[in-house]
Amino acid sequence: MSEFSRINKNGKRAIKLIANDEVVSTLILKEKDNIIISSHQGKAIVTALSNYRPIGRTSQGVKAITLKNDDYIIGAGKFQEDDIILTLTERGYGKATKYDKYRVQKRGGKGLITIKTSEKNGHVAGIKILNQNTLEENDLILISKMGIVIRLIAENIKISGRNTSGVKMMNLSENDILSKIAIVSRETINEEGETINEESEFNEEK
16 A cells, blocks of 8 residues: 555556556455455456565556456455355346355466356346345445436345356346446435335346
8 A cells, every 4th residue: 555655646557557458446455355356257266365466556467367368357356254245247137145155266267157147147247245244234226328227125135156147136128238336325325315125025046
């Protein structure tokens, strides 16, 4: 963090990028933390932060996950023992999977299947990490590319294994896809006088 203690109005370079690459996520972590990195095609790898040595701002970095040529990283997060990973797809499907369904691997591996993607449910749109002990405190906001927004109750999300397709969480038109995902405090929504979407009992997984 000392590398970013002083930032002028022009900003500071945080990483050297190769052609056609871009920054997907940034995290503030502690030495013993684990990281989960998820791809667009449904792969994920859990790695200990200790696998990454500290390097300077202007370096290119090291390989985190080995991907197929047409795949790319969609998101990353700190992932600990009491956490679940919420994975959502472009066609509005999603599921939650517990930490113990993943094994910690060395960085640079191919990872594991975190969700089965298909024409029906689409590729991964995004991931969010939630703590199992505080699910009742949070709600989920889903936003489609065409601007449709719904709120769902986080604790009603079906917990399932890695190698599954998820359940439908948002109905989308044929030309629309899920674009943005956010976790919000249920208390925050209630204080604003807005009603939580009660239609949040998701369909059974098939």
